[in-house]
Amino acid sequence: MTSEQISEGSRPHLLRGVKLKNDQVRKTWVLLAPERYLRLNAVSVDILQHCDGVAAFSSIVDDLAKKYGADRALIERDVRGLLVNLLEKRMLGL
Amino acid sequence: MTSKPPLAPPSALLAELTYRCPLSCPYCSNPLAMGGRETEMSTESWQDIFTQAAELGVLHVHLSGGEPASRRDLRELVAHCARLGLYTNLITSGVGLTRASLGELAVAGLDHVQLSIQDTVAKSADWIGGYDGGFAKKMEVAGWIAEEGLPLTVNAVIHRANVERAADMVDFAVRLGARRIEIAHTQYYGWALLNRSHLMPTRAQSEKAYAEVEARRERYKGQIVIDHVAPDYHAKYPKACMSGWGRLSMNVTPQGKVLPCHAAETIPGLEFWSARERRLADIWADSPGFNAFRGSDWMQEPCRSCERREIDFGGCRCQALALVGDAAACDPICVKSPRHGLIAEIAARDSAEKNEGFIPRRIERAREKSGV
Numbered sequence: 044m045t046s047e048q049i050s051e052g053s054r055p056h057l058l059r060g061v062k063l064k065n066d067q068v069r070k071t072w073v074l075l076a077p078e079r080y081l082r083l084n085a086v087s088v089d090i091l092q093h094c095d096g097v098a099a100f101s102s103i104v105d106d107l108a109k110k111y112g113a114d115r116a117l118i119e120r121d122v123r124g125l126l127v128n129l130l131e132k133r134m135l136g137l
Numbered sequence: 138m139t140s141k142p143p144l145a146p147p148s149a150l151l152a153e154l155t156y157r158c159p160l161s162c163p164y165c166s167n168p169l170a171m172g173g174r175e176t177e178m179s180t181e182s183w184q185d186i187f188t189q190a191a192e193l194g195v196l197h198v199h200l201s202g203g204e205p206a207s208r209r210d211l212r213e214l215v216a217h218c219a220r221l222g223l224y225t226n227l228i229t230s231g232v233g234l235t236r237a238s239l240g241e242l243a244v245a246g247l248d249h250v251q252l253s254i255q256d257t258v259a260k261s262a263d264w265i266g267g268y269d270g271g272f273a274k275k276m277e278v279a280g281w282i283a284e285e286g287l288p289l290t291v292n293a294v295i296h297r298a299n300v301e302r303a304a305d306m307v308d309f310a311v312r313l314g315a316r317r318i319e320i321a322h323t324q325y326y327g328w329a330l331l332n333r334s335h336l337m338p339t340r341a342q343s344e345k346a347y348a349e350v351e352a353r354r355e356r357y358k359g360q361i362v363i364d365h366v367a368p369d370y371h372a373k374y375p376k377a378c379m380s381g382w383g384r385l386s387m388n389v390t391p392q393g394k395v396l397p398c399h400a401a402e403t404i405p406g407l408e409f410w411s412a413r414e415r416r417l418a419d420i421w422a423d424s425p426g427f428n429a430f431r432g433s434d435w436m437q438e439p440c441r442s443c444e445r446r447e448i449d450f451g452g453c454r455c456q457a458l459a460l461v462g463d464a465a466a467c468d469p470i471c472v473k474s475p476r477h478g479l480i481a482e483i484a485a486r487d488s489a490e491k492n493e494g495f496i497p498r499r500i501e502r503a504r505e506k507s508g509v
């Protein structure tokens with residue numbers, strides 16, 4: 044499973060049993076999965092909130108590039124990086 | 138080393154809802170002396186503990202035992218945790234679940250199931266677990282879990298009777314549709330310590346199994362996540378037991394005792410508090426048992442000045458006690474321990490034992506032994 048698997052039309056979504064949570068105690072967003080949790084920075088939260096299984100990868104990147112007023116290629120690299128990481132951890136579906 | 142950083146909240150709570158279990162695995166991590174049903178906490182007590190846990194910062198609740206499905210209120214407990222936004226993980230042998238009860242748990246908000254398998258071969262699996270038909274039942278339960286769309290982790294404990302099939306367990310878990318597998322080479326506490334001479338594989342067997350499982354990582358990348366707990370007695374450094382004593386998680390026994398790990402009560406002289414009498418937050422912060430081995434002030438040499446001090450936290454306290462008689466000593470699994478030679482001796486002696494009969498885990502037997 045590599046980054047080639049993510050295509051422009053992929054519709055990424057968190058798998059069942061993987062959940063975003065705004066942790067009031069630690070004052071941070073976390074991603075909860077079986078036996079582990081990851082602390083998320085604001086950009087990662089933003090990316091994952093876009094991954095609703097409906098929006099296509101390309102439109103997620105478009106949205107975020109517009110929102111942050113950043114270079115699309117850079118944003119694409121970040122989004123892809125996060126998603127590949129979660130794919131390898133079996134936390135994400137396409 | 139005297140200024141203490143502020144205490145971080147626990148992220149996980151292992152709820153041992155009951156010690157009752159239809160199986161009798163010879164490596165069970167439960168204590169040798171176990172209280173029966175009449176000593177267990179009520180539904181309301183558990184719900185109150187979960188409410189306090191969520192406030193304290195716990196993220197994951199592991200519903201375990203014994204066999205948690207032996208509790209009739211399992212669905213209510215899951216529903217309560219789900220309402221609190223706690224992530225619920227059911228750690229089960231599968232025996233005691235029905236198609237209907239699993240469906241109800243899913244509706245109640247169960248997030249994940251961890252199903253144990255004793256072996257990949259039915260006859261051997263049933264013999265190890267001491268329960269005829271257990272393997273077939275687990276296969277049925279795995280099918281229901283898939284039907285419900287619940288994420289599945291398979292858990293397999295490795296020892297002499299199944300060590301040849303350690304890597305098969307991974308293939309098997311993939312076929313069951315598991316997203317994750319825990320391959321845990323037996324850790325010798327509780328019943329496993331009692332049965333060590335029946336469970337210990339040879340060094341060659343351990344090393345072969347370890348390498349074969351590791352090789353599966355690449356093959357199944359992106360398909361199944363492998364969490365691999367190394368064979369302690371054949372390792373160079375100890376594991377970071379519980380990721381550090383009182384650092385991330387707490388165990389609550391069926392009777393309400395709050396412990397840093399399964400075996401903590403085997404250490405004499407430590408005072409542990411009960412959630413029946415105190416608030417969970419106070420126990421986490423102030424219980425003498427939790428504070429006994431936090432940080433590094435308690436350490437002796439060679440740990441005290443070791444560069445791995447923050448990596449493995451000096452290994453396991455219960456193992457140091459069991460093997461060298463001092464809970465504050467360096468875990469003898471470590472090559473730096475002056476008593477490390479003992480480990481190879483024990484491993485060689487125990488793995489050469491020919492006796493294949495286990496002492497099966499039993500609540501009754503434990504009572505006879507301890508006179509409770």
Ligand code: SF4
Nearest residue numbers: 158160162165203230
């Ligand atoms: S290890 Fe075996 S005996 Fe112990 S609780 Fe789990 S299934 Fe029951």
Ligand code: SF4
Nearest residue numbers: 440443445446451471
């Ligand atoms: S000496 Fe202690 S801290 Fe260092 S590696 Fe060994 S057990 Fe860990």
